[in-house]
Amino acid sequence: xxxxxxxxxxxxxxxxxxxxxxxxxGILGGQAxxxxxxxxxxxxxxxxxxxxxxxxxxKYFAIPGDMSNATMFWGFQGTAAAPGCVSxxxxxxxxxxxxxxxxxxxxxxxxxAAATTGESYQFWRQLASAGLVExxxxxxxxxxxxxxxxxGINVPRSKMNNALWSAYFRGTQGDTxxxxxxxxxAFVVGxxxxxxxxxxxxxxxxxAWNIDTKMDxxxxxxxxxxxxxxxxxCATAVSNTDYASNYNLASSNPQCVLYFTNAY
Numbered sequence: 001x002x003x004x005x006x007x008x009x010x011x012x013x014x015x016x017x018x019x020x021x022x023x024x025x026g027i028l029g030g031q032a033x034x035x036x037x038x039x040x041x042x043x044x045x046x047x048x049x050x051x052x053x054x055x056x057x058x059k060y061f062a063i064p065g066d067m068s069n070a071t072m073f074w075g076f077q078g079t080a081a082a083p084g085c086v087s088x089x090x091x092x093x094x095x096x097x098x099x100x101x102x103x104x105x106x107x108x109x110x111x112x113a114a115a116t117t118g119e120s121y122q123f124w125r126q127l128a129s130a131g132l133v134e135x136x137x138x139x140x141x142x143x144x145x146x147x148x149x150x151x152g153i154n155v156p157r158s159k160m161n162n163a164l165w166s167a168y169f170r171g172t173q174g175d176t177x178x179x180x181x182x183x184x185x186a187f188v189v190g191x192x193x194x195x196x197x198x199x200x201x202x203x204x205x206x207x208a209w210n211i212d213t214k215m216d217x218x219x220x221x222x223x224x225x226x227x228x229x230x231x232x233x234c235a236t237a238v239s240n241t242d243y244a245s246n247y248n249l250a251s252s253n254p255q256c257v258l259y260f261t262n263a264y
Contacts, residue, residue, distance in 0.1 A: 038159055056130055059130070064130075070126055074098055074099045110168055111140065111141035111147075114141055115140060124139075135156060149164060149166055167186070203255070204251065208258060211258065218247075220237070228259060
């Protein structure tokens, strides 16, 4: 009996399944390659920030954002007199000129309130004003709270999807959410969820381990790179002084933020 013109033979179905399998494998393989490239970009971006900050210090004898005479070079952001700046809200300040003076203590601090300036936000604005990084940054916190960071607005966007960088003085931490250590002036890379928070979990523990191993000691609680949060499954630690712990490689969920401690 002749085969129906609308039917498929087993050979034809097999060929279709093979093609679909190849397409699926290609997509997944492509996604893996993209993610690997994004992970490599973390070290490249970090080196870029380090170079820009060191160049700034060599030229202006100060840390970006903390610079006490910044307005002598780039004028005032707004109309306030040194060492402060007028509070700004929204993103309209992104296109404005000028900057704010820091207090010169070598420790770039955060804003005191939402939609106000702070040394950690002026950090990026002054680097950009000096022509050492690309972009234009508002120099102020977001409107939700003093810790609201927004990629491309007040901090740089990473090449990693949904990732951004921060720079601020963290100091010595005893909070149980963090490994007990002196973080000093740190660069931080993590994700943003749109609320009043700093960098949030971005990396799977295996990804954080990969970066840490290539750039540091591969341990979440020691060395120059510290992985957070230990009590949110980034690490296997049982306390915030469990420095012998490892990254929680059994977890496949984004659990980690990376702190590059005492960086500048």
